[in-house]
């Protein structure tokens with residue numbers, strides 16, 4: 061509480077930005093820091109200044125921040141509880157300890173294998189190319205479609221991962237889900253798969269993910285690899301157009317939450333836009349991120365609740381139902397802090413798709429943060445199969461969730 065009061069007092073005592081913040085910036089050293097920010101408003105404020113919050117523990121927000129921004133926050137009176145250079149915090153080596161994780165080539169090989177094993181069910185396609193020219197791969201699971209493009213009357217759902225480069229577990233999760241849906245011999249799963257048009261896009265940002273592991277040491281890289289500015293990269297999950305740039309993102313291209321020069325400036329988000337707009341049967345979306353063990357639903361760009369009470373009731377019921385299964389915490393995205401330009405606000409706000417973000421395991425830095433090791437992969441996939449099956453089931457009409465007694469939930473047995 062002492063820290064809380066101190067931070068609040070300092071917020072009021074030092075409201076301005078120091079003059080030094082206006083000096084010609086130099087290429088910053090990225091820091092990992094903890095900052096006392098006990099309210100969603102104070103957390104939104106530090107994000108607006110370029111702090112990328114990755115988790116909140118009690119009164120403290122933890123995340124990545126350019127050193128110059130951290131200095132500025134200190135000068136404004138924010139209490140910095142810890143900090144270290146990001147380059148010093150990741151001793152693990154992807155190919156050795158974490159060989160179970162799929163790099164870009166291994167991911168493609170795994171998708172090819174699934175298509176070969178299940179040619180009547182699985183169809184591979186590319187959503188488009190990244191800044192560096194890599195294909196963004198998608199897998200369509202549809203028992204009655206002849207290929208990835210053929211039209212269907214079936215209700216659709218899309219799972220995606222890997223918007224953020226260092227969140228490698230968010231790639232493994234949708235990939236593991238795809239494997240489960242194709243391999244399962246459970247009659248209930250087979251019946252469900254036969255009734256739905258399922259899309260899985262495991263790695264939206266392959267350039268970033270490859271960069272994160274390319275040197276043999278993790279880079280703690282978040283953004284894509286746009287290279288035409290002093291500091292590389294745009295935060296793809298701040299680049300979607302719905303209420304773009306209205307808070308919780310940064311115009312500083314060195315920030316981890318850089319929103320980009322304009323909405324949909326990046327080929328990766330453009331590819332997602334084209335894909336989602338071309339599939340009017342899509343009714344539900346789940347975007348996997350790490351970490352913190354949260355189930356998030358719109359809005360992100362405002363503290364306000366959804367104005368559509370019917371949708372809000374369905375979102376809340378779905379989130380709490382899934383939370384009971386995976387043990388995550390359900391909440392509106394902006395309960396943490398405002399974030400504008402993310403996938404889910406755009407997909408729901410523009411296309412009316414019921415859209416969730418899961419922040420996967422671990423629940424804190426103590427569990428390994430972005431690099432939790434190999435042991436967590438299968439546990440995380442297992443924990444989230446039931447929520448995924450539930451969403452697939454509800455893709456015909458998410459509003460069905462409200463009246464569904466829990467005893468009759470699909471897979472609730």
Ligand SMILES: [Zn+2]
Nearest residue numbers: 224227349350
């Ligand atoms: Zn993320």
